Amino acid sequence: MSVDLSKIPYSILELATVGKESNVKETFKQSLDLAQKAEEMGYTRFWLAEHHNMVSIASAATSVLIGHIAGGTKSIKVGSGGVMLPNHSPLIVAEQFGTLGNLYPNRIDLGLGRAPGTDQVTAQAIRSDRMKSVFKFPEEIKEIQQYFSEDNKNAKVRAAVAEGVNVPIYILGSSTDSAHLAAKQGLPYVFASHFAPSQLHEALHIYHNNFKPSQYLEKPYTIAGVNIIAADTTAEAEKISTSLIQMMLGVMSGNIDYMQPPEEFTNEHRQILAHPQFQRMVKYAFIGDASTVKQKTRNFIAETGVNEVMAVSHIYNHKDRIKSFQIFSEIMKNKI
Structure with missing residues (x-):
């Protein structure tokens, strides 16, 4: 099946990753710079994830960071990818996002998940x-x-700042449970295939086959995450990807550290990328030059039928990351 990429919205999921030689303040500055450039590049959304007790990820106070990004941009939709609802009171979430929705009308998204976004002790x-x-x-x-x-x-408990405010809700998930829920409630569905790809196809099948139209959504709408590392050459992209490989190895071993600078790409890195255990986490990591990433992206959309792709990019150097998202934007616009 031929896919016209120019018809597919494309977005960014930002984790505000902190590099070894950087700090939180600089990371936030770079996140805003990326959002501003993403707006110019035609990205639809810029979402922030919620994670806790991780030195390598600074997006802990998600709603605060959303306000910072929305305040520094003009038109791009900004939201949560997502707020881990069991960590919060529904009333407080409504007040926070109602406030954001008033400050930045029709630009705020509320993605909701149920995972802790951290280890069990921290949860x-x-x-x-x-x-x-x-x-x-x-x-x-x-x-x-x-x-x-x-x-x-007229209720006894109100979130007055939220009443009547347009803040669309998205259901996030990495398993089939969330697919059933999103379908039943008639809400858009976002799958975390950038780090948990194994149940993607089954979850999408469940969602599409059980979807019930609601006042919020007439027909199914799906978004899926992919890791994008694009550069002028595949060799350059592979070298850049070693930071992602080191980060994922840290997650798998429980030794989470700051994002490490890239190193020379070797056969050992290639073997790690191809290892089944590693593939269970980063099956959808599209690494290469524009032609390679374009073909992998086109295949992914053709296989899944998703309505929108959300790119995640763990790249150490900020200029390299901007370049990668620029290439991906041009791919999605069918310019290259």
């Missing part, structure tokens, strides 16, 4: 009763929807 420190909230995830989504509803103005 317990965030909210000791979070497991109750995990099981109430569907109900708490409905609570947030109610807080955003104009009909809630």
